[in-house]
Amino acid sequence: MKEGKIVTQNQEIAVVGAGIVGATTAFYLAKKGYSVTIYDEGTGQATAAAAGIICPWLSQRRNKKWYHLAASGAKFYPELMTDLGESLTDSAIYQQVGTLLFKKNEKLLLKLEKLAKERRETAPEIGDLTIVASDQLHDYVPILNSSQAALFASGGARVDGELLTRKLIEQAVELGATFQQGKVALTIDAENQLFVQSKKYTQVVLAVGAWLPELLEPLGFTVDIRPQKGQLLCLDIPEETTNWPVVMPDGEKDIIPFNNGKIIVGATHENDKGYDLTPTAPELKLMLAEASELAPSLKQAIQVSTKVGTRAYTSDFSPFFGQVSECPQLYVASGLGSSGLTTGPIIGKMLAQAIHQEETELDFADYPVADYVVDRENK
Ligand SMILES: Cc1cc2nc3c(=O)[nH]c(=O)nc-3n(C[C@H](O)[C@H](O)[C@H](O)COP(=O)(O)OP(=O)(O)OC[C@H]3O[C@@H](n4cnc5c(N)ncnc54)[C@H](O)[C@@H]3O)c2cc1C
Numbered sequence: 001m002k003e004g005k006i007v008t009q010n011q012e013i014a015v016v017g018a019g020i021v022g023a024t025t026a027f028y029l030a031k032k033g034y035s036v037t038i039y040d041e042g043t044g045q046a047t048a049a050a051a052g053i054i055c056p057w058l059s060q061r062r063n064k065k066w067y068h069l070a071a072s073g074a075k076f077y078p079e080l081m082t083d084l085g086e087s088l089t090d091s092a093i094y095q096q097v098g099t100l101l102f103k104k105n106e107k108l109l110l111k112l113e114k115l116a117k118e119r120r121e122t123a124p125e126i127g128d129l130t131i132v133a134s135d136q137l138h139d140y141v142p143i144l145n146s147s148q149a150a151l152f153a154s155g156g157a158r159v160d161g162e163l164l165t166r167k168l169i170e171q172a173v174e175l176g177a178t179f180q181q182g183k184v185a186l187t188i189d190a191e192n193q194l195f196v197q198s199k200k201y202t203q204v205v206l207a208v209g210a211w212l213p214e215l216l217e218p219l220g221f222t223v224d225i226r227p228q229k230g231q232l233l234c235l236d237i238p239e240e241t242t243n244w245p246v247v248m249p250d251g252e253k254d255i256i257p258f259n260n261g262k263i264i265v266g267a268t269h270e271n272d273k274g275y276d277l278t279p280t281a282p283e284l285k286l287m288l289a290e291a292s293e294l295a296p297s298l299k300q301a302i303q304v305s306t307k308v309g310t311r312a313y314t315s316d317f318s319p320f321f322g323q324v325s326e327c328p329q330l331y332v333a334s335g336l337g338s339s340g341l342t343t344g345p346i347i348g349k350m351l352a353q354a355i356h357q358e359e360t361e362l363d364f365a366d367y368p369v370a371d372y373v374v375d376r377e378n379k
Contacts, residue, residue, distance in 0.1 A: 013355065014039065014194075014201040016184060016215070019047035020161060020341060021321075021333045022207030023168035024080070024348025030175035031083075032356050038169060039196060041183040044277050046209050047161040049309025050341050051232055051256050051266050053246050055099040055156035057119050057126045058112060059339075065366045066318060066339075072362060073343040075125045077157060080345050084167055092259055093163045098245035099156025100132065100140055102148055102294070113151050127155030141244045141257070143237070143295040158246050158256050161341050186215050192327050203355055205331045207348070210275070210312035212334045216373060221324075224372040225334050228311040229273040232266025233284055235301035253290045255298075263301065265291045269311075269338065279306040313337050314372050321347050322354065322364040326375045331355065335372060 011034055015026045018040035026038045042048075054077060056070030081087075081094055088096075103109040113129060120126045130152045137144040140152065173179055186204060187195045194204045206215055213223040244257035256264040268283050284306060292299045314320065314335040321333035331354070333347050350360040 011035065011202045012037070012200070013203045013205065014196040014199075015205045015207060016040075016186065016196060017207035017209060017211075018042075018165060018169055018179070019045050019207065019209055020165060020344030021209075021336070021348045021351070022205065023165040023172070024345045025205050025207060025351045026172040026177055027168040027175075028349050028352035029355065030172040030177040032352065034355075036172060036177040037196075037199075037201075038172065038177055038179045039184045040179070040181060042181070044210075044275060044308070044310040046230070046309040046311050046336075046340060047165055047344070049230060049232065049307040050161040051254055051264050052158045052160055052258075052341060053099070053156070053248070053254060053256060054159055054342050055101075055153065055246065055248070056339065056342050057116055057123055057155075058099065058101050058151070058153060058248070060112075060115070063318060069319065069346070069362060069367065070339050070342050071119075071123045073346040074155075074157070075123065076346040076349065077159070080349075084171060086167070092160060093167060094157060094159045096127075096155060096157040097243055097257070098127070098140075098152055098154045099248060100137070100150045100152050100245050101248040102146070102150045102250050104250050106149065109149060109151055116151065116153060125155045126153050129153055141247055141295070142239060143297045144247065145296055146294050152245065156246055158258065159341055160258060186219065188219055188327060188330070192329065194327070194329055203329045203331065205333075205351055205355075207333050209334060209336070209340075210310040212312070212332060212373075216332075220376050222374045222376055224314050225312050226271075226315070227275050228313055228337075229270040229276055229308065230267040230311055230338075231270075231279055231283055231287075231306060231308045232264055232268075233287060233306055234304045235263040235265060235298060236304050237261050237263055237297070237301045247294065249290070249294050251290065253287050255291050255295060262304075263298070265298065266307075275310055277308045277310070279308055311337055311340070318367070319343060319347070320367045320369050320372045321351060322367065322369045324373055325370055326378065332369055332373060
């Protein structure tokens with residue numbers, strides 16, 4: 001009998017949203033033997049549109065709690081892959097191919113190398129750190145052409161968010177979960193009982209990313225979440241790209257090689273477009289032009305498709321997750337911003353652990369829901 005079977009009986013859990021957070025939560029809940037129903041609408045999902053960079057250690061964000069979460073999230077990936085039965089060395093979903101990061105000048109690059117070495121003391125997952133001279137860049141990524149050196153971190157990885165969530169949901173369903181496509185609403189009655197599409201649940205997890213206000217504001221909550229539009233380009237090139245590292249130029253437009261010639265270039269960070277999902281030629285053209293400065297042959301690449309998704313941001317850019325204190329059977333997670341592929345899986349796993357009343361690796365109090373989800377009546 002599986003661990004937790006006794007605790008889990010008579011518990012019906014709804015997970016609303018099957019992006020990276022909801023899919024991981026549902027997978028681990030199903031693994032613990034819970035009866036899980038997953039609801040997902042899917043349009044604009046950030047996870048399916050994401051670029052796929054897992055490399056938090058080279059970020060210069062000063063928010064220590066965010067860094068702790070993101071570094072723990074990156075460390076957790078190999079465990080997640082093992083739990084899913086995926087190879088760590090040959091997978092289309094996740095691969096530690098390393099990251100090549102550029103800075104404006106050598107002084108800033110050396111400063112970053114110093115920070116990365118300090119961080120490696122607590123995060124050995126960062127791997128080997130090497131300054132790669134400009135004339136050696138092509139050994140790492142043959143299409144690069146730059147007069148600048150870069151920092152290579154061997155522990156950096158790339159993940160295909162769409163493939164990962166598909167696998168998580170497939171396995172959750174194999175373990176007994178139910179998946180329902182479509183948009184749903186949550187209701188809470190006077191006794192704090194939770195209903196999704198008029199079906200009663202013992203617990204509900206809202207992993208709906210940028211759409212949390214839409215679900216909770218009708219119930220009397222104010223939610224500090226705003227949408228941010230992100231667009232990216234999917235290219236095809238003739239080279240064999242499978243083991244190329246992720247390239248992070250100075251700025252926001254990255255080059256992420258996947259298997260068999262597939263390259264992603266992106267992404268935009270558009271704060272004034274709300275939930276709009278229209279690809280726009282000027283932004284896509286500009287991204288390609290910027291990426292081509294470092295990799296000129298990308299100008300000739302075949303443009304296969306564009307992806308557009310909506311990120312969720314809080315006003316101070318911090319993510320939050322855990323129980324809603326006014327309604328403890330309700331769990332939420334949002335505000336993962338531009339690093340949610342990195343932080344999402346560990347958040348999902350910890351939500352499942354919290355529901356199962358297990359100890360979690362990180363303290364939920366560091367990512368307090370109450371700072372971002374406020375009951376208007378009790379304010
Ligand atoms: C262009 C782009 C590039 C990115 N690149 C990276 C990167 O390189 N590295 C990184 O770490 N992160 C990256 N991110 C960020 C990352 O993708 C997100 O932070 C993360 O995927 C958010 O996951 P989530 O599960 O919270 O939300 P989402 O993935 O948005 O999932 C929410 C789901 O809930 C569903 N939903 C909403 N309302 C309802 C409802 N009423 N009923 C049913 N379903 C509903 C939605 O349809 C959606 O499917 C990127 C994001 C974008 C947009």
